[in-house]
Amino acid sequence: MSRRASSKLVGALLCGIALLFAAPLLWLLTAAFDAEAPLAAAVPGRFTLDNFGQVLNWETSIRPLWNGLLLSGGAAMISVLAAVLCAYPLSRYRLRFRRPFLYTVLFATGLPITAVMVPVYSMFVRFDLVDSMLGTTLFLAATSLPVAIWMTKNFMDGVPISLEEAAWVDGASALQALRSVVLPLIVPGLSVVGIFTFINAWGNFFVPFVLLLDPAKQPAAVGVFAFFGQGGLIAYGQLAAYSILYTAPVIALYLMVSRSLGGAFTLTGAIK
Amino acid sequence: MTAAVPRPDISRRSAAVSRRLLPMAPAVLLLGLFVAGPILWSVYVSFTNAALTGAAATSPEFVGLENFRRLFADPALWHSAWVTVVFTVGSAVIGQNGLGLLIAVLSRNRNRLLRNTVGVAVVSAWVLPELVAAFALYAFLNPEGTLNALLGGLGMEQEWLYSAPLLAVILGNVWRGTAFSMLVYQAALSEVPTELAEAAEVDGAGALRRFWHVTLPMIRRSVLTNLMLVTLQTLGVFTLIYVLTAGGPGDATQTLPLLMYDEAFELDEIGYGATISLVLLAVGALFAVIYARTLREEV
Numbered sequence: 001m002s003r004r005a006s007s008k009l010v011g012a013l014l015c016g017i018a019l020l021f022a023a024p025l026l027w028l029l030t031a032a033f034d035a036e037a038p039l040a041a042a043v044p045g046r047f048t049l050d051n052f053g054q055v056l057n058w059e060t061s062i063r064p065l066w067n068g069l070l071l072s073g074g075a076a077m078i079s080v081l082a083a084v085l086c087a088y089p090l091s092r093y094r095l096r097f098r099r100p101f102l103y104t105v106l107f108a109t110g111l112p113i114t115a116v117m118v119p120v121y122s123m124f125v126r127f128d129l130v131d132s133m134l135g136t137t138l139f140l141a142a143t144s145l146p147v148a149i150w151m152t153k154n155f156m157d158g159v160p161i162s163l164e165e166a167a168w169v170d171g172a173s174a175l176q177a178l179r180s181v182v183l184p185l186i187v188p189g190l191s192v193v194g195i196f197t198f199i200n201a202w203g204n205f206f207v208p209f210v211l212l213l214d215p216a217k218q219p220a221a222v223g224v225f226a227f228f229g230q231g232g233l234i235a236y237g238q239l240a241a242y243s244i245l246y247t248a249p250v251i252a253l254y255l256m257v258s259r260s261l262g263g264a265f266t267l268t269g270a271i272k
Numbered sequence: 273m274t275a276a277v278p279r280p281d282i283s284r285r286s287a288a289v290s291r292r293l294l295p296m297a298p299a300v301l302l303l304g305l306f307v308a309g310p311i312l313w314s315v316y317v318s319f320t321n322a323a324l325t326g327a328a329a330t331s332p333e334f335v336g337l338e339n340f341r342r343l344f345a346d347p348a349l350w351h352s353a354w355v356t357v358v359f360t361v362g363s364a365v366i367g368q369n370g371l372g373l374l375i376a377v378l379s380r381n382r383n384r385l386l387r388n389t390v391g392v393a394v395v396s397a398w399v400l401p402e403l404v405a406a407f408a409l410y411a412f413l414n415p416e417g418t419l420n421a422l423l424g425g426l427g428m429e430q431e432w433l434y435s436a437p438l439l440a441v442i443l444g445n446v447w448r449g450t451a452f453s454m455l456v457y458q459a460a461l462s463e464v465p466t467e468l469a470e471a472a473e474v475d476g477a478g479a480l481r482r483f484w485h486v487t488l489p490m491i492r493r494s495v496l497t498n499l500m501l502v503t504l505q506t507l508g509v510f511t512l513i514y515v516l517t518a519g520g521p522g523d524a525t526q527t528l529p530l531l532m533y534d535e536a537f538e539l540d541e542i543g544y545g546a547t548i549s550l551v552l553l554a555v556g557a558l559f560a561v562i563y564a565r566t567l568r569e570e571v
Contacts, residue, residue, distance in 0.1 A: 006479075010378050014386055017375060018393040021447060023422075024412035025396055028404070031411075039414045040421040078302075086299035089292055103564055108307060110500065110560030112508030114529045115552040116307075118536040118545040119314035122322060142306035145299055174292065203401035205511045210537075224403050225515075236411070243404045254399045 028240050037237035051241035061223065061245055068219030068246075070133060071208065072201035075140035076194045082141070083148035083193060088178050090149075091156035092164075102153070108146035114206060121210050129211075136211045140204065144197040151196075155189035156182060195253045202250055220246040311553060318547035324540035332543065339547040349548070351523060352531040356507065359442060359527050364506035367446035369499055372453025377483065380461055391454075398451030406515035409444045413516070437517050437524045444512055449505065453498055460494035461487070493566070500563035507556055528552045 023041075031037035032051055034044035055061045090098055120139065121130070129135035159182050167177040183190075205221040212218050215226070224246060227239050318339050322332035343349055375394065379387045397405060412418050413432040420429040432440045464487055472482045488495070510529040513519065519526035519534065526534070532552060536545025 011382070011386060014375070014378055014382065014390050017371075018390045021393040021397055021450075023418060024408045024447065025400075027411045027418055028408050039411050039416040040418045042421075082299040082302055085295035085297075089296055093292055095293075106564040106567060107557075107560045108303070110504045110556070110563045111307075112504055112529075112552065112556045114508035114510045115532070115549045115556055116310040116314065118532055118542065118549045119310040119317055120306075121536070122317050122542050122546065123310055123313045138302065139306045142302040145303055146307075149299060175295070199399065203403075205401070205403045221401060221403050224407070239407065243407060247400055247404050250399055250401060254395075 028243055031236050031240035032244050034237055037235075037240065039236060048237075051235075051237040052245070054235075054238050055242045055245070061220070061242055063216070064218060064220040064223030065246065067133070067217060068202055068221065071137050071140060071219050072198045074137040075144065075201045076198040078138065078141035079144045079148045079197045080152075080190055080194045082145060083152040084178075084183070084190065086145075086149050087153040087156050088174070088182070091153050092161065092174070102150075105146045105149050109150060113143045117206060117210050124211055131212055131214050131217060133212070133217055136208060139211065140201045140207060141197075143207075144200055148193050148197060151193050152186070152190065155186040155193075159185050192257055195257050199250050199253055314546045314550050314553065317543055318550050320543045322541075322543040322546070324537065324542055335543070339544050342544070343547050343551070348523065348526075348531060349551075352526050352528050355438065355523075355525065356527040358438065359445070359509075359525075360503055360506045362442040363445035364449070364502040365499060367442065368449045368453045368502050368506075369495075371446060371450045372455075372498075373457050373495075375450070375454045376457035376461055377487075379458075394454055395451045397447050398449065402448075402511040403515065405448050406444075406512050409447065409512070410516055413440055413444075433517055434521055437521060441513050441516055441525050444516060445506060445509060448512060449502065452505070453502060456494055456498045456501075457491070460491040464490045496566050497563065500559055500566065504556060504559050504563065507552065507559070528555075 026041035027039070030041045030044055031039075033047055033049070034042070035046040035048040035050060037044075037051070089095065090102065095101075124130045124132075124135060163185075164177040164181050167181050168174075172180065202219075203221065205225065208219050208222050209225070212222065215223075218226075224239070224242055227235075227242060317332075319334055319336060320332035321335045321338075375390060379390055400408070410417075410433075414420075415429070415431045419432065423429055468490075469482050469486050472486050477485070508529060509527070510533065513525055513527060513530055514533070517525045519530040528548065529552065532545050532548040535541050535548060
């Protein structure tokens with residue numbers, strides 16, 4: 001086969017793959033704007049924004065989205081803060097338990113969190129934490145910590161220690177040096193860690209589904225599911241519109257990360 | 273700067289060490305309470321008859337190895353374990369890993385437009401919240417969904433979630449997760465110098481042989497890491513299957529997480545559910561150890 005022919009074949013194959021991956025998503029886009037949405041993707045018979053109008057109210061979408069923001073934003077902030085504080089000694093001092101500790105963190109990044117949901121629920125019942133948004137936020141923060149610590153430490157290792165030595169000579173303490181010298185240099189990296197945590201928490205369904213039973217406290221993930229669960233009375237157009245509202249922040253954040261730092265960057269920081 | 277520092281005695285030194293370690297306390301506390309805690313808790317609960325409601329909920333009794341004895345004699349466990357293996361090997365090891373590598377290799381050195389088009393389509397399925405992705409698939413596979421509409425002319429329409437449920441969730445998970453492997457391999461391939469493959473090409477090696485003998489050995493570590501990670505992620509998949517089939521029809525797609533959920537929350541047996549989660553954790557831990565060991569030099 002000639003070079004050009006094989007290059008054309010590869011091009012066609014890639015286009016086919018792209019179409020196959022895009023196909024299931026088309027329906028979300030068409031149904032959301034269709035007054036009588038079917039379950040298959042189709043050009044809207046009657047274009048409308050009604051579906052968005054129907055779901056845009058406090059109880060159906062705004063409160064769940066707000067709850068999601070509190071849970072995921074809280075988890076991201078706690079996780080980044082704890083990760084920075086934890087990564088600094090690991091990156092800067094020669095500690096005897098450094099290797100075993102990092103090894104454990106790496107091990108924990110791999111554990112399937114799904115598996116602990118039953119004991120977590122039972123533990124939350126015992127300590128009266130079911131339906132506690134703080135408890136759920138802390139749990140989400142803790143489960144994303146291993147990756148956050150690992151990534152943050154890698155970013156910190158990239159900052160030459162000589163910069164801090166200058167600050168130490170001037171009498172700065174370790175934490176002052178961390179704040180005034182190291183942190184400003186790794187802000188881009190930390191925003192990746194924070195956004196990464198936020199996106200994961202925002203998209204997580206199982207954790208709030210198990211730990212938050214009160215609809216007033218449930219985030220958007222569980223809210224969408226309630227829509228779905230209404231048996232035969234599913235309003236497909238509204239479901240799609242709700243899904244788009246719920247997805248938009250994630251897409252925006254992902255674009256921010258991949259724009260400023262290159263798509264694969266997030267991952268190389270995480271698993272390199 | 274050394275002249276001013278007096279020689280510290282032992283107690284002052286240990287005080288200095290603990291001051292240095294103090295910043296690690298919040299992270300260690302969180303990990304201890306919410307990650308290590310539940311794991312230890314599951315060991316405790318799996319030796320009790322804890323239930324969701326009733327007397328056994330408030331004051332569970334110690335039942336020794338009863339849960340384990342029951343579990344290993346339970347055909348549902350062995351069935352679920354088998355479904356989990358098929359699901360994981362099919363969707364993660366072969367599907368996501370293979371397709372991700374294929375896309376990364378094929379889109380290397382292509383024009384930007386083509387690369388970006390494929391990238392956006394594949395990554396879209398991955399960044400969506402898991403529930404939205406599951407809905408989109410549910411609608412796609414529905415008897416009245418897009419897939420049947422596309423197949424309409426061929427007379428192949430069917431109710432996919434009943435006629436081929438396991439295949440449907442496997443392909444669904446491939447669709448959902450391939451982006452991860454693709455990004456890993458794109459990053460790995462970008463660090464492979466092209467000169468080697470070019471030299472091999474001059475020597476007359478075909479595309480397949482160049483890939484097998486030159487490129488693949490150079491990204492061997494990435495392949496290993498990726499295999500472990502996608503396996504671990506797939507072992508924990510719950511939402512996708514729960515929305516698509518809820519483990520059914522019958523128990524055709526009941527992987528271990530689904531079985532665990534059913535026993536604990538549908539059948540109210542927290543103690544028994546915790547025993548299953550312990551099994552799942554043990555399997556996960558095994559893979560996580562291999563994964564951590566392959567990256568040990570990094571630590």
